[in-house]
Amino acid sequence: MPDSVEVLRTAFVDLWATIMLFLPKFAFATAVIIVGIVASNLLKKAVVRLVHMFKIDDLLERLEVKEIFHKAGVKLDIGEVLGFLVKWFVIVMFLIVAADAMQWTQITVFLGQVITYIPNVLIAIVILLVGLLLGNFVQDVIRSAMEVAQMKSANFLSGIGKWAIIVFSGMASLVQLGIAEALIQTLFTGFIAMLALAGGLAFGLGGKEHASKALDHLYQDLREKHKENE
Structure with missing residues (x-):
């Protein structure tokens, strides 16, 4: 009986140690993801404003580029397109940091490939x-x-x-x-x-x-x- 209690106690101690090692990593990864989401949204809005400020959409409309996409059934908003790409580029970058903190090697490698593809x-x-x-x-x-x-x-x-x-x-x-x-x-x-x-x-x-x-x-x-x- 004492041996069984000792085994059970050791198991709980190991579990508690694992949780204590996991929680700081999880908290850091969660904070990184939250910061990444906020930063990506801010950068997206900045890109959209810059595109509208320089009137790139108006230029594409005068050059009949938007008309071509319209005929294909696609509403082109170059500001939204660039903003979307910038947003997800930043999010993926922060996800790589979070995955690396959690030591998820395969996810880190996959996200790295996504970054190189953008x-x-x-x-x-x-x-x-x-x-x-x-x-x-x-x-x-x-x-x-x-x-x-x-x-x-x-x-x-x-x-x-x-x-x-x-x-x-x-x-x-x-x-x-x-x-x-x-x-x-x-x-x-x-x-x-x-x-x-x-x-x-x-x-x-x-x-x-x-x-x-x-x-x-x-x-x-x-x-x-x-x-x-x-």
Whole structure:
């Protein structure tokens, strides 16, 4: 009987020692998480205010970037997007500190991988936005040039140029994120082939009338020269 009491007493002592070692770590980790949540919300609000202060949303609206997302059924608020990314970046950073304090190695490693992946998300967003801006610019340039040349397929070809750049930037963004890189490369090759075929057909149909007029002029010039030689 005394041996059983001693075993039980030892077990309770070990349990109490474990709890006493756990509680300070748990309290510190909880405090870190709370501070992280508060800091992340404050930083998110600061980012949103900065974006609105510099009127980046207005710039994207003038460049018709927001209109593209609107057509896709997505309401773009760049301030909220950047604020969301900053918020969760800070939260994950504080979670890493908390997990490390609790000596949860696997969680620490996983969150570290999340942190290293966030810059890829930011770069992918930048690539997509640049693609949208460049696509609109190229569309305006092609349309203006073809309207000056009085080609009927100006809107069609300018649209092809615009969406070719947008699709390319979208694929580049997915590659940056490491999503199905082999599949994206295959789709990109097929897209380029389809674009070349569509562009050739459009150019042929749009330039048929101009080519016919040029051949008529050439035929008339040759006839006149032939008559002069006779």
